[in-house]
Amino acid sequence: MKHFLKLLDLSKEEIIELLNIADQLKYEHKNKIPHRRLEGKTLAMIFQKASTRTRVSFEAGMYQLGGHPLVLSASDLQMGRGEPIEDTARVLSRYCDAIMIRTFSQDEVENLAACGTIPVINGLTDFSHPCQILADLMTIRECKKSLEGLKLCFIGDANNMANSLIVGCLKVGMKVSVACPKDYEFEQTILNFAKDYEGFELTTDPKIAAVDADILETDVWASMGNEAESAKRKIDFAGYQINDELLSLAKKDAMVLHCLPAHREEEITAKVFEEHADEIFEEAENRMHAQKAILLKLMG
Ligand code: CP
Numbered sequence: 001m002k003h004f005l006k007l008l009d010l011s012k013e014e015i016i017e018l019l020n021i022a023d024q025l026k027y028e029h030k031n032k033i034p035h036r037r038l039e040g041k042t043l044a045m046i047f048q049k050a051s052t053r054t055r056v057s058f059e060a061g062m063y064q065l066g067g068h069p070l071v072l073s074a075s076d077l078q079m080g081r082g083e084p085i086e087d088t089a090r091v092l093s094r095y096c097d098a099i100m101i102r103t104f105s106q107d108e109v110e111n112l113a114a115c116g117t118i119p120v121i122n123g124l125t126d127f128s129h130p131c132q133i134l135a136d137l138m139t140i141r142e143c144k145k146s147l148e149g150l151k152l153c154f155i156g157d158a159n160n161m162a163n164s165l166i167v168g169c170l171k172v173g174m175k176v177s178v179a180c181p182k183d184y185e186f187e188q189t190i191l192n193f194a195k196d197y198e199g200f201e202l203t204t205d206p207k208i209a210a211v212d213a214d215i216l217e218t219d220v221w222a223s224m225g226n227e228a229e230s231a232k233r234k235i236d237f238a239g240y241q242i243n244d245e246l247l248s249l250a251k252k253d254a255m256v257l258h259c260l261p262a263h264r265e266e267e268i269t270a271k272v273f274e275e276h277a278d279e280i281f282e283e284a285e286n287r288m289h290a291q292k293a294i295l296l297k298l299m300g
């Protein structure tokens with residue numbers, strides 16, 4: 001594994017290996033066993049979009065590994081004034097040991113990786129959010145003890161989260177059902193990938209998707225970059241909500257996950273959110289452990 005750009009690039013074995021490393025790092029962190037395995041290494045982090053979890057979990061994780069994180073807002077870089085990503089890649093490759101980037105286009109992340117000489121990690125694009133899905137799989141495995149055969153149901157937009165959940169869950173042997181309003185269509189790359197898996201189901205009806213699910217997951221109706229369409233989306237996504245009624249269709253012991261930030265009474269009710277807050281905040285914590293596994297795999 002040279003980069004961590006999207007889950008389509010990883011094999012099942014590579015995903016499971018990262019989850020195993022993440023579990024070990026979480027154990028060491030909880031038991032105060034030092035693991036400063038990235039001493040002297042620098043991670044450049046470029047943000048073209050807002051972030052709480054990704055920024056803080058990478059920054060704290062890098063410190064825990066003994067390395068040095070550099071947080072760079074794209075608007076402070078010459079990139080924000082038009083310097084090509086290809087030149088940014090070549091320059092950062094001479095100072096740093098890896099780059100994490102959160103931006104709009106997946107192509108930009110792929111270009112950064114192609115033009116630089118150091119590992120690149122995708123911290124979210126419009127197409128994918130692989131770090132989040134690694135943390136989600138870690139959280140599911142912690143709670144359910146294995147992944148094989150479990151059914152995850154995603155309710156909401158055909159966005160970066162849905163794309164990455166479909167790929168990540170199917171690759172590790174889970175089933176995935178997605179309920180998404182008509183007119184919000186998945187990219188062909190994702191549909192082409194998923195069509196080979198019997199365990200994949202796509203519907204416009206949340207009540208069909210949720211039946212017998214082991215995990216219900218959702219995300220905001222309007223992602224970063226879609227803010228201008230928020231009002232329209234509130235109409236289009238009405239009913240695409242994790243609430244008690246939907247939860248009653250899933251398995252009795254179903255988990256509820258949300259990558260956060262959450263909009264209560266939109267994609268999830270406050271009641272369901274609070275009843276599943278332990279799982280949701282464990283998921284947020286696991287971002288740090290999962291990303292430390294990625295950092296070690298790429299830079300260790
Ligand atoms: N889930 C997630 O990526 O959160 P942030 O946008 O706060 O980084």
Ligand code: NVA
Nearest residue numbers: 159219223224259260
């Ligand atoms: N789909 C959301 C995820 C936020 C972590 C977004 O892109 O804004």
